[in-house]
Amino acid sequence: MENFFEDLYLNGCEIKKNEPMKNHTYFRIGGITQAMLLPKTTEAMVYTCKKLLLEGKSFRIMGYGANLIVSDRELDFFVICTKYLSDITFCGTAVTVQCGAPTARLSYMAAQNGLSGLEFASxxxxxVGGAVFMNAGAYEGEFKNIVRSSSVFDKKNMEVLSLSTDQMEFGYRKSIFQQGRYICLETNLELSQAPREEVIEKTRLLLEKRWKKQPLDLPSAGSFFKRPRNDFFVGTAIENLGMKGLRVGGAEISKKHAGFIVNAANATFDDVMKLSEVVKTKIKEAYNVDLETEPEIWK
Ligand SMILES: Cc1cc2nc3c(=O)[nH]c(=O)nc-3n(C[C@H](O)[C@H](O)[C@H](O)COP(=O)(O)OP(=O)(O)OC[C@H]3O[C@@H](n4cnc5c(N)ncnc54)[C@H](O)[C@@H]3O)c2cc1C
Structure with a gap:
């Protein structure tokens, strides 16, 4: 195993052995992975993926863990974290972004450059890799509207290729990346020119809205459930059933926004899963609606 790590290290990968995932997820929950691998360049990322595949080692990809619920047992897979791949290059209204670039930084830089289209993402x-994976969106905006193509690693044929927007099969919180074959390396976006002050002001207003509504003082993975249909507001439905503040162990339905489950007091993975089951059952009984969890669950 030492040779294995040495080879990855010499090919541009930082290695954190026996790394607790709870230090890397927004929920502050997650067990120990045998190793977290952090490629420093796209070439190192491709090399790492190929090596793991060729050696039959199981692995998963993460950005910043903002949409992950990770089991707190010992994990039997490696984790590749993309956060060192964070270059953002502007060329007119076109932007090329490496997969580990923070979405919020991208949105800020677009506004500073007088480019509209990313205000929703502020x-x-x-x-950005995580955002493309789930077609992240807010306030009527979503990534699918601005993505033109992505450079991806195809795990099946072990090659780098380009996918167009159509090939990415975007839908509501959905993309082809969720099928597990492709890993996003870099994405090309198309924005539009607009008066800089207007873009900055729109961005500021949406950010303010978010801060007022969301429980950003406690760990979470954002909205816990997907909206089952356009006219069904999950947070309001949960609130109407009197479940705000409901707890299982340290997991709680946020008192501020019922669509969020928060880690209120050292919650375990099981606490979160049990609480989400309670919500799903009550919503089914009351509204005959099946809720689907929005964050990815790793166990
Ligand atoms: C407080 C809060 C507010 C949020 N608000 C919103 C919101 O308004 N709208 C919204 O859409 N989401 C929201 N989210 C969810 C989250 O921010 C997004 O899903 C974000 O895009 C996740 O990015 P990440 O890098 O953290 O992904 P991670 O959580 O690290 O990973 C999520 C999934 O993406 C996959 N993935 C990551 N990178 C890649 C890659 N390069 N290639 C292939 N797969 C990849 C992972 O394998 C994993 O399955 C919120 C979360 C929090 C905590």
């Missing part, structure tokens, strides 16, 4: 935590 407060969305996490990486």
């Amino acid at each position: 407060g969305i935590p996490g990486s």
